[in-house]
Amino acid sequence: MLTSQDMPLAQKPVDRAAHCRTDAAWLGAARKNPDVLVFLMRAGEPLLEGDVSGAPGFGQGYSGNGMPLVWLGPQAFGLGHQGEVFLGQDTSGLPIFALDMPEGWALEASPIAELGAFAEMRGAAAMLSPLEANLASTARSLFEWHRTHGFCSRCGAQSEVVEAGWKRECPACGAEHFPRTDPVAIMLAHRGDKCLMARQASWPAGFISALAGFVEPGETVEQAAARELEEEAGIKSDPANAEYLFCQPWPFPSSLMVGILIPADSEEISVEQDELEAAYWITREEARQMLAGAHPRFYCPPKMAIAHHILKAWAERD
Numbered sequence: 001m002l003t004s005q006d007m008p009l010a011q012k013p014v015d016r017a018a019h020c021r022t023d024a025a026w027l028g029a030a031r032k033n034p035d036v037l038v039f040l041m042r043a044g045e046p047l048l049e050g051d052v053s054g055a056p057g058f059g060q061g062y063s064g065n066g067m068p069l070v071w072l073g074p075q076a077f078g079l080g081h082q083g084e085v086f087l088g089q090d091t092s093g094l095p096i097f098a099l100d101m102p103e104g105w106a107l108e109a110s111p112i113a114e115l116g117a118f119a120e121m122r123g124a125a126a127m128l129s130p131l132e133a134n135l136a137s138t139a140r141s142l143f144e145w146h147r148t149h150g151f152c153s154r155c156g157a158q159s160e161v162v163e164a165g166w167k168r169e170c171p172a173c174g175a176e177h178f179p180r181t182d183p184v185a186i187m188l189a190h191r192g193d194k195c196l197m198a199r200q201a202s203w204p205a206g207f208i209s210a211l212a213g214f215v216e217p218g219e220t221v222e223q224a225a226a227r228e229l230e231e232e233a234g235i236k237s238d239p240a241n242a243e244y245l246f247c248q249p250w251p252f253p254s255s256l257m258v259g260i261l262i263p264a265d266s267e268e269i270s271v272e273q274d275e276l277e278a279a280y281w282i283t284r285e286e287a288r289q290m291l292a293g294a295h296p297r298f299y300c301p302p303k304m305a306i307a308h309h310i311l312k313a314w315a316e317r318d
């Protein structure tokens with residue numbers, strides 16, 4: 001049975017070595033270590049080896065071991081980054097950093113122009129090894145948080161990056177700010193031999209997925225799942241019957257997708273048109289066809305996304 005440890009983007013995490021984040025002398029030496037492992041991000045996109053022009057888009061397959069990150073040494077710190085984060089240590093103890101390059105940074109004019117290209121994150125995540133996908137996802141969420149949280153939310157002063165990229169502090173009022181992780185309930189409602197899937201108008205034709213919504217203050221994940229189901233599709237359910245499956249960090253920009261199966265207590269669909277274009281009851285046999293890429297009308301999210309694994313977990317039950 002799958003667990004959260006099997007989810008794409010969360011597999012094989014490095015030792016985060018959090019105790020090193022506050023050790024300025026250790027970090028200084030780590031940056032100069034000739035074997036330090038450094039990769040670059042620019043506007044949320046990782047630098048990958050080789051020509052990424054033919055890279056698959058989201059939903060076009062998952063190799064898991066395709067194009068690797070471009071790994072640089074200590075010289076990377078001289079390329080003009082605007083931010084950095086210490087991500088941890090590899091199995092031999094080598095420090096790993098990600099650098100955030102300014103949006104206008106010209107790779108072509110840099111000393112590493114020939115080494116690779118920046119790749120859109122959804123496509124990149126489908127090509128990277130599990131370890132590299134996890135590292136790039138983590139860096140993407142952190143850099144996006146820094147980009148949008150430069151000022152103290154308590155007093156408005158400009159805050160400063162501390163703890164190797166894992167915290168911001170306000171020099172004016174002393175407030176501490178930590179990176180966001182926003183819980184999202186992503187749920188598959190089921191009734192008898194059918195499950196509920198839906199699509200948004202902006203999605204490619206034929207693409208359907210599980211319903212999802214942000215957990216609100218004062219709410220459990222199960223309660224959020226039941227509320228969203230009723231709001232978006234008019235389906236009633238009891239959060240007491242919800243079943244937690246597994247969760248997945250989703251760096252677009254900082255969600256934690258919590259996978260839920262929940263029995264539906266009603267069947268009539270009433271779609272909230274602002275959120276969804278349509279919702280459908282899908283039979284178990286159809287779900288299996290979709291997972292095999294053989295359904296005549298619909299296709300489901302790729303293996304990179306938790307929705308794929310929620311659908312699979314349900315479809316494989318008798």
Ligand SMILES: [Zn+2]
Nearest residue numbers: 152155170173
């Ligand atoms: Zn402040």
